Amino acid sequence: MTNKISIKDIAKIANVSIATVSNVINGTGRVSAETAAKVKKVIQELQFVPSASARSLKDKNSHLIAIVVPFIEKGILQDNPFYWELVRGVESGARNHEVQVILLGISEAEDFSFVKGRHLDGLIVVGVYQHSEAFRKIKSIGIPCVFLDSYLSDSSLYQVELDDEAGGYLATKHLIGLGHRDIAVLTGKMEQSGVISCRYQGYLRALREAGISESPDYILQADSSVHGGYQAAQKLGSLADRISAIFALSDVSAMGLIRGLHDLGLRVPEDISVVGFDDIFYTKYMIPSLTTIQQDIVNKGQEAVKMLLDQINGTQSPLKKAVLPVSLVVRQSTSAPKKI
Amino acid sequence: MTNKISIKDIAKIANVSIATVSNVINGTGRVSAETAAKVKKVIQELQFVPSASARSLKDKNSHLIAIVVPFIEKGILQDNPFYWELVRGVESGARNHEVQVILLGISEAEDFSFVKGRHLDGLIVVGVYQHSEAFRKIKSIGIPCVFLDSYLSDSSLYQVELDDEAGGYLATKHLIGLGHRDIAVLTGKMEQSGVISCRYQGYLRALREAGISESPDYILQADSSVHGGYQAAQKLGSLADRISAIFALSDVSAMGLIRGLHDLGLRVPEDISVVGFDDIFYTKYMIPSLTTIQQDIVNKGQEAVKMLLDQINGTQSPLKKAVLPVSLVVRQSTSAPKKI
DNA sequence: CTGAAAGCGCTTACAG
């Protein structure tokens, strides 16, 4: 019913060989303008679209890439809207190059066999860890990859990341500049993620620079999620009296944190200042609006596609690593600490 | 480098024909346990994965579906996290059936040629309108489709939607029950979307039931986005004094609206109550937390995949339309109106 | 139970 027509039908109707039809479609070989026009007309009339599977069977490339995103838990992708912005960027980048994007959530058990089976042209991999099983498997597939936010030490890998350290530094310096000295940091699982630990390093650098010594008990650890942020507030306990600011290493956790503080009767920023990280879509409209480190997530996705396609097409530039900039956006969730 | 090995190599090593290898892989035909074991062993050792393109070339099905989402504007998908939740649902539903999901953003200019080219097994289409060009084109492709939130009148189409009317009714009734009588409604573009207009119908029904007559000037129209909601508040003008509650037909617009009201010096819920719709991930943590109409978005995506796969595999049940339930979640953004 | 062969729809040398 759908795609019954093939290159053969076109050839028959246009009175040429299938080779010629193929040449016309691909602009390859030498075809007279006249023949080309004739063939194109027939293609147009029959609304013929070449079979991607037949092509891919010959070419060995599929014009298909996948964006690989880690699962938060059994079979369900993270609910952080950050991923959606990234995916939007990838989609828009790919569509300009006639490449389609498969969305793939993975667990550690993923075997990636379908990547081979489908002859995927390449992979955009979000947030894998150096020592993870997933990373090992992905590398062993041997197809073009771009790693996002992954901080892999192997410099032969293509990577797109953010200047997370600078972001951590800027956020902390902002708080210090306002007069804060007792600044807690709300992190995700540190060991697992280069992103988190780089932001944390930036935090430490700002502290050092200001001559403030770090306190291990100022580290709050929780899931990078709204709920995680909320729980962190609940577990604050007596720490609440000793700190005047919290740097949350992601906006989603800052969002939950602020609500948690609110439920504790603590006002932001009057009692405690909060800085986030990412500048996701809603931060500007929160009450109070969130001071945060801004990154262009959509652009990050687009950049990753570009790098991947350059790699696939062999038009790659020598640089294998793109580090995207961050900036501080000051809003209402931060202010000078109360005088005590 | 990657997938050089084929069924032929397996056949050679296992000392059988390629037909036998194929039969072993697919569990078709009759193969002795012994041969099967031998072949399986070789497949295992060589980590052989059959070529999806070769299969699809024969079968005419690709085990590939697409989720089709409208663009908000030139080449960029909507930033509403609602879509992310939907996509997550679709991904998880598909992965259980060894089907991969392509993400496709479309504009009215989309020609869907790649759907034919790739032999997609089916499409999950989100939010198209009865009279749109996109809908016409999609129908003409002639492949299995499930339409989400589309309110298409053609009853031969498979559709998954929400009981939007009931949601609108519940939300409004809740406000009326609190004592509100002057209830504005914040809508998206009415004519374009069945979803919006059904929610609005529910609003009207609740008003009628309570003997409250509708006022045309209580309709606030804005983009279904955070920014749209914010703008709506800015344009409120003198209306602010005449109403005591606003029913926003989406959470994102409610989120912007509340911020907008805040900037106007209006408190929620003390001065104006606000109800949202969708119950997206953050509503519970907002300050004030948002009273809203809850739907299970992830489940909606899963439901759509299930219906699509049933249709593709011919195991479809007679019902072509699934209407998912809604419920009211009362939180802090609504209260009784002030006595005047 | 097993294999030889045709064919899915393309592309790509290779002749002419």
Added chain:
DNA sequence: CTGAAAGCGCTTACAG
């Protein structure tokens, strides 16, 4: 400039 033919990696009748 154009066409005949091989081959990509599978599946599927059809023999045996």
